[in-house]
Amino acid sequence: MxxxxxxxxxxxxxxxxxxxxxxxxxxxxxxxxxxxxxxxxxxxxxxxxxTASHICEAACAAIGRGSTKYTHSQGLLSLRETIVESYHRKFGVDLSPDQVIVTSGTSPGLLIVFMALLEKMDEVIMSNPHYACYPNFVKYLGGTPIYVYTNETNGFALEPETVKQCLSSNTKAILINSPSNPGGHVMSPESLQGLAAIADERGIPIVSDEIYQGLIYSGEEHTILEYTDNAFVLNGFSKLYAMTGWRLGYIICPPECVRAIQKIHQNFFICANSFVQEAGVAALKGSQxxxxxxxxxxxxxxxxxxxxxxxxxxxxxxxxxxxxxxxxxxxxxxxxxxxxxxxxxxxxxxxxxxxxxxxxxxxxxxxxxxxxxxxxxxxxxxxxxxxxxxxxxxxx
Ligand SMILES: Cc1ncc(COP(=O)(O)O)c(C=O)c1O
Missing domain, CATH: 3.90.1150.10 (Aspartate Aminotransferase, domain 1)
Known part of the structure; x- marks a missing residue:
């Protein structure tokens, strides 16, 4: 044989x-x-x-209506509008639905963003410890993760001062994650602001994984988009809405980068699951x-x-x-x-x-x-x- x-x-x-x-x-x-x-x-x-019953019911109703076809490669407009509304309501940021690309989870979103950003040898600054898969996305695409060893007493958070020391001519992005996995920590507005200032000054974007947004137990929550437009935000429904198996997430990116991201999404994923996108609208619009x-x-x-x-x-x-x-x-x-x-x-x-x-x-x-x-x-x-x-x- x-x-x-x-x-x-x-x-x-x-x-x-x-x-x-x-x-x-x-x-x-x-x-x-x-x-x-x-x-x-x-x-x-x-x-x-x-998953809450009204979300499940919305998916069933969508299937019943025949919402079982490909959608626009950026995702249903109704979902993108709802995502933009939710960022406005929570953080006061003004975004356009045209900046949103709906994906089958945050993980494909991360892959697409790094596919769009990285050339061989490009460096991505990230904390160590970090979410297990981050360096693997970067390395698989030929990039190099640059680790900032973070301090436990401040929750292993990336601090602007230490990030500055890791910048090089090859730096392509700074990757942040708040609230974080594995530490469960929430970055301060000062740190976010400091990192945004570095990104703006150097013309390199922040990639901000906000998948645990909403899951905080004290204090205020922030998005990087309050401090800079020079950011690729990843978010999704897996954690806050207990929807891991539904596979639904999204990218919010600068308007100038949408077309490249959209083309990658079209080629490699086509679009996110249609009736799951309708369930996403119910998750964001329905009772919280x-x-x-x-x-x-x-x-x-x-x-x-x-x-x-x-x-x-x-x-x-x-x-x-x-x-x-x-x-x-x-x-x-x-x-x-x-x-x-x-x-x-x-x-x-x-x-x-x-x-x-x-x-x-x-x-x-x-x-x-x-x-x-x-x-x-x-x-x-x-x-x-x-x-x-x-x-x-x-x-x-
Ligand atoms: C920090 C972080 N980002 C992304 C993901 C993947 O999320 P999704 O289910 O949206 O692909 C996880 C899952 O554990 C995570 O912890």
Missing amino acids: FSINSECILSKKSEDIPPFYVMEVLESAQALEAEGRHIIHLEVGEPDFP EHVAEMIQTYNTRRQYMLKRLLGMGLDVRKEPMGAFYVLADARKYSNDSLELSRRILNEAGVAVTPGIDFGNGAEGYLRFSYANNLENIKEGMDRLEAFLEKELEGEL
Whole structure:
């Protein structure tokens, strides 16, 4: 029988791309579950809430009306208008629906933006730790991620002063993410303003991943668009509206760049799913009561989880105020987060994400997601505490 030698047929870059470890942890956890083990999932960044019924009904009604065809490659005008209205309502920014390109999630949006921006050797400045996939988008397209090692005491946030030191003639963009994954931190208006000033002065855009927008537990929220027009904003419905599986997101970009982005979208994706776009209109226009309830529930879980983690000596040096993650320092127990997370999964039955997934700036840390119900979080914390106590006893 003919057998394929993958080394000969696959590109080097597809061989070299690292796995998304959180998915690997999830898959290992699922394999244990298939063997009958009970696992507590604190690894995935996926809301545990169902999508609100009015959103589901809007999608069903759209299918019923025959909204099952390709849409305009930039997305339905009604959705783009609603997105623009929502940015105006929340942040007072004036945008045109013509600046919006609706995508099948934030992930394709990121790919398209970097496809549009990057030439070989171009550099993208980003924090370390960072969302696991960021460097992989950049490297896959021939670019180079330039890491700014951020400080835990200020929530691992990118600061204008340190970004300035990393600028070079090859800098093509500054990538930011607030509220952030994995740290769950919200950037201050001063930092956003400072970064926007650098971008304007140097004529390089900010790529701002705002996927966790709305998920904040105190204080005010901002978009980079309040400080500069020189920005590519990525956002979507996965997190705030508990719509991960629907695959719906969008890019907001400077008017001069729309055509290039649109052409890439047309060629590689055609358009986002039609009836899902109609569900997106219902999500933004309909009652936000379920969103407020989710936020309240996340906040209760956040406070509980933080207290428990700190009680186990898993330090968190700045309280995370956004998204649904806690990045805790586990170096007291191990410097190898992948190995530690494997042992926590196998021995304690708790799935957590190793910090190394988010760059070597988070090695020795573990990321905990509180997108799970309080009962499970309690059980997960109890199991983890018992495991860590045994670890310490073993050391004595
Ligand atoms: C920071 C960040 N950006 C983008 C994504 C991908 O979101 P989407 O489901 O819209 O592709 C995630 C998902 O976890 C994320 O954490």
